[in-house]
Amino acid sequence: MTALALRLRRSRHLPVVAAAACTLGLLLVGSLYSRNFLSADYLLLQLQIASFLGLIATGAMLVILLGGIDLSVPWLVTVGGVMSAAAAGWWGSAGEWLAIPFGILCGGLFGVVNGIGVAYLRVPSMIFTLGINAVAQGLIVVQTGGFAPQDRATPAMHLLATGRSLLGIPNPLLVWIVVGGCALFLLHRTTLGRAIYGVGNSERAAYLSGVDTRRVTLLCFAIAGACSAAAGVLLTGYSTKAYQAMGDAYQLPAIAAVVLGGTHILGGRGSYVGTVVGVILITLLQSILSVMQIPEMGRQVIYGAVIIAMLLMYGRGRRHSQ
C-alpha cells in the first residue's frame, strides 16, 4: 500500500473522511436518479429531517463514548412527544411554550434513572435501559389510557418543528446546530468532556485519577434522555400529534450514525463531527432508498448491507498478533 494510504488508514480522521466521502457518493448516486437531488431546497429539507435523528444521536454518542449504550430511545422519544402534548392539554394557552421544556424534562428524568441504574447500581447499560424502555412504555400506556394520544401539539411546538425563523434555515436544524455546538464544545473543550473520554477508556484509571466517574455517567445518560425527548417534542410538533411507537424508527439509525461517524462502539474514541456526518449519511441513505421507491424489503437489506460495508472499510479492529 502506498505511504499515503497507509497513513490515512492509521489516522484518527479516517472514519470522518470516509463517511464524508460516502455521503458525497450517495449524493452523486441520487443525482443520477433525479436532478432535484443536488438542489438547495432538497438538501435543506434533508438537513431538516436529519435534525431529528441528529438530536437523538448526540445523546447516543455521549453514552457510547462512555462505553455504554442507550436502548431506551424508542419510548423516551415517545415520552417527550406525549408529555409535551399532554402538558399543552393541561395548561392551555399558558403552557404554550412551557410544554416544550416540560417534555424534555420528563425525558431527562428517565435519563437520570438510567444513570442511577448504570452508574450506582452497576447494572449493565444494555439491560437497564431496556428495562427503562419497558417502564416508559408502561407509563405512556397508563397516561394515554391505552388509546392513541389525543392531545395536540401547541402552536409553539409546531413552529419549532416546521418554521423557518432565521435566514430561511429550518428551525429543527437551528435546534440541532445549537445542541450540536454545545456537544462539540462540551466534548472537546471542557473538563467534563475529557472525563467522558477517560471513563470510556478506563473507568478504573479515571476513578483513581480523581474523576467522579459515577456522576459523569449519570450526566451523560440524563443528557441522552433529554435529547431523545427533545426529538420527540419536535416530532410531535411536526405532525401536530404524538403517536405510539413514534420512536421505534430511530433506535438503530442513531447507533449506526454514531458508529459510522467513527466513534468506537466500546467507547473512549470518537469526535462529534463524525457523528454529524454519520447522521447526514444515514438520512441521505434513507431518502435515496425511498425516492427510488424500492420496496421496504429492499430498503432494509440495502440499509444493513451498506452499514456493514462502510464499517468494513474503516471500522475494523486490530488483529490479535498486533
Place this chain on the structure above:
Amino acid sequence: MDPVLELVDVSKRYGGVRALDRAQFACAPGRIHALLGENGAGKSTLIKIMAGVVQPDEGRIVLDGTDRRFVHPQHAVAAGIACIFQELSLMPHLSVADNICITNPPTRLGLIDRRAQRRLAEAALARAGAQDIHPLAPVDSLSLSRRQMVEIAKALSRQPKILILDEATSALTAADVQRVYGLLKRLRDEGLAIVYISHRMNEIAELADECSVFRNGRHVATFAAGSQSDAQTVEMMIGRDIAHAFPPKPPARTAAETAPPALDVRGLSWRGRLHDIRLAVRPGEIVGLGGLDGQGQREFFLALFGVLRGVTGEVRQGGEPVSAGSPRQAKRRGLGIALVPEDRKTDGLMLPMSVRDNLSFAALERLSRAGVVIASAEAEATAAMVRRLSIKAPELGDPVATLSGGNQQKVVIAKWLMNAPRIVLLSDPTRGIDVGTKQEIYVLLRRLAEEGAAVLLYSTDYAELIGCCDRVAVFFDGRIVRWLAGAELTEHALVASALNLTAETLH
C-alpha cells in the same frame, strides 16, 4: 553443548521503532540462560518471537538444527517451547484444570473427558510443586501468587523442551519463590533449556548459568554467570557508568529538629484487614512500607486515598484532622494526596489516549476555568513535566501506549506531580522497569522529599527500600510489626520482620 534453540540475525520493527536489530541468541539444554537488559532493549520482543506471539521481520529461528516459523503461539508450544509471560495467560472464570488443559484437552466421544483432564492437571500441579491447589477451583478465587504457580503448571503440562520465564517471580510470595527456584534447578538437571528474564540481580546470581545482555535491540554480550560483576553487567545494560544506584540520604534528624508531621495516622483500621495502623511522616521524609506481599500495604494506601469504605481511625495533616471519601476528595488542594498505583496499564493510564491527555488528566481543575480547559496552560504544564522528568515521547499527541514501560511510569508520576501534591503514595513504582529509569525515579523521589512532600513508598524490592527510605514500616497481617531506620535497616532485618520473627527467635 549444542544449542537447542537459536535465533540468528532476527529483526523486528514496530512502526518507526526498531525493537530488535539483527539480534543473536542461543540456549542449550540443561542450562539456565538469563536475559538482561533495560526496557526497550528487546528482551520481551525476543521471547515473543521464540514463543510464536509475534513474527520476525528478518532472521531465522533454528530449532534442533532445522529452520522453523511459528505463526501462532500454538505452533511454538507444539514444537516444545513453553513461555510464561508477565501478563498471565489464565482465564479467571475457568477452573484450574480447565486452564491447564485449555488446548488439546483429553476427549471422549468428542466431549472433554473431565476425569482424565483432572488427572493431567493434578500431575502438572504436582510437578510445579503446587499440589495444594484444588484442580476444580476457579482461578479468580486464587491469589496472584497461586495463579502464577498455576501458570507454571500449565506450561509444564505441555512437556516442553524449552521453558521461557518473563519476570515470573515478581508476583510470588517468598515461599513460592523458593519453590520455583528449586523447580527450575530440577528442570535444568532434567535437561530442559531455560531462558529467564529478570531485573533482580540476586535472582540471576542464584539461578543463571550464563547471561546474555541486550541493549537497544542488539545483542551486546554473552558470558558465564558470575564472570562479570554487577556493576560491569549494569554498565553493559545501560551503556554508561552508573556512579551510585541510590541518591544520598539526608542525615537522620534529632528529636529537637523534628517538624510537625505532614501526615499523622493514628489507629487506622479497616474491616479486619488493617489493624490499628500508627504512622507519622515528616515533610522531607521518605517512609517505606515493607513486608511480604499482601499484608495490607496496598490497602493502607487505598484507605488514605479514600477508596475504601468503613475505615476507622484518625488521619491528620499538619495537625488538622482530614478525611477523604474518594480519590477526588483526596487530591483536592487542601489535602493533596497522590497515589501512583502498581498496575500502570489498567489503573494508572488510559492507554489509547494521548500522552498529553494522560499527563493533564488528574490536574484538569487547575488547568481550567469554569469547567473549560485552557489549552495554552495545559500545553505549557505538560511540556514542563516532560522536561522535568525527561520523558522520552517523540510526540505528545501520540497514544501513551506507544511509550516504553519506564516512560509510561514516568507519565503516571508526572500526572500526579502536576497537582503539586503534599503526600505522595507510590505502590511498587519500579516494578518491571529498567535500571536507568529506576535510578531517575529514585532521584526524583528524593528531590520531592527535599521540596517538602511526604513520600510513602511501598516496594517488594529490599534493595530499593534500604536505598531510598529514611524509615521503613514492616507490615504483617495488616499491622505494622516493626519500624526500621538507620543502621538497623538491613535486608536481614527486613526479611526477619516480614516473617514476623522477633530478635529473640532469630538467635
Place this chain on the structure above:
Amino acid sequence: MRGDWRFRLREQRACWTAAALFVLIFALYIAKHQTGWTVPVLTTAANKGVLLAIVAMAQTLPVLTSGIDLSVGMVFVLANCLASHLVVGTPLQAAAGVLVVLAAGALCGWINGAIIVYGRLQPIITTLATGAVYFGLALGLRPVPGGDVHAGLADALTGALPGGVPAMLAVLLAVVLMVWVPYRRSAVGRAALAIGSAEAAAYMSGVNIGRTRLVTYTLAGLLASIGGLLLTFVTYSGEASAAIGGVYTLNSIAAVVIGGTSLAGGAGSAIGSVFGALVLRTIGDLLFVFDLEPLWQPLFQGLILLAAVSLGALRLLKVDNRLDLFK
C-alpha cells in the same frame, strides 16, 4: 474428591436460583388460574414459553464469548416466514423444508460470525445491521402474513404427549440435550467461555479464537431458526413483524441476565437462560391472572423486569473496596 461438589454447586448457583424463581412464579400462576393444573393450561404455557426459551438459548452462546447477537429475533422471524413456505405438503417435503429452514438459520449465524471474525467488526453493530438484512429478507418472503404449515406436525408438537406432558417441553429438552450439552462439554464450548473470560489470555494459550466464534454464532443462528420453526407450528402462518423480532431479541437478552449469565461473558449457562425466559413469560401471564387492569400490565411488567435485573445491585452493599466496582 472432597470438596468437589462445593465447586460444582457454586458453578451452577445462578442456574438453580433462576429455576427456583421460575418454580415459585409458576406455582403462583397455576394456583391463581381458574382451571389450574390441567393439560390445556400447561400446553399453552409451554407453547409460548419454549419459543422464548430457545431464542434465549441462542442469545446465551454469543454472550458467553462476551459478544451479543441483536439479530436473533430477526432470524427467528425469517425462519418463521421461510417455514410457512417450505414446511408443507407431504411428510417428506415437510421434513426437507425443516432442514432447509435450519440450514438457513445456521447460515445467517455463520454470516454474523464471519463478519465479526474476518471483518473484525464489533458484534453489537454487526448484528444490528445484519438483523436489518434478515428482516428485509423475511419481508420479501412474507410481505403480508400468510402461508401454511404441515398440520400433522404442527398439531403433534403443540399438543401433549401421552401422560399430559406438553410436546413442546420434550422438544425443548431435545434441543438442550442435542445442542447445548454437547457444545458446553466440548472443547469448542469451553473455548467460548475462555474467550469471554479473558480473550488475550485465550489467544496466548493457543485457543483458536476465530473458529470458536464462528461455531458459536452459527449455532446461535441455528437455535434462533429452531425457535422460528416452532413459532410456525404455533401460529400456523408466517409473519414478518419487526415488532415481534425486536421483542424477542430484547427479551432474550433479559432472559439471559435473569438466568444468571453475565453480559460480560466467561461464565453462565443456557439452562439458566431457559429458566429466565420461562420466568419472563410467566410474569406476563401472572399479571393477567391476578386480574390486574390491562392498562397497568405493561408498566408492571417493565418494573418487574427492571427489578429482576437490578437484583445484582444488592451485593454492592457489601463492597468495601470501591475499586472492585470498576472492572
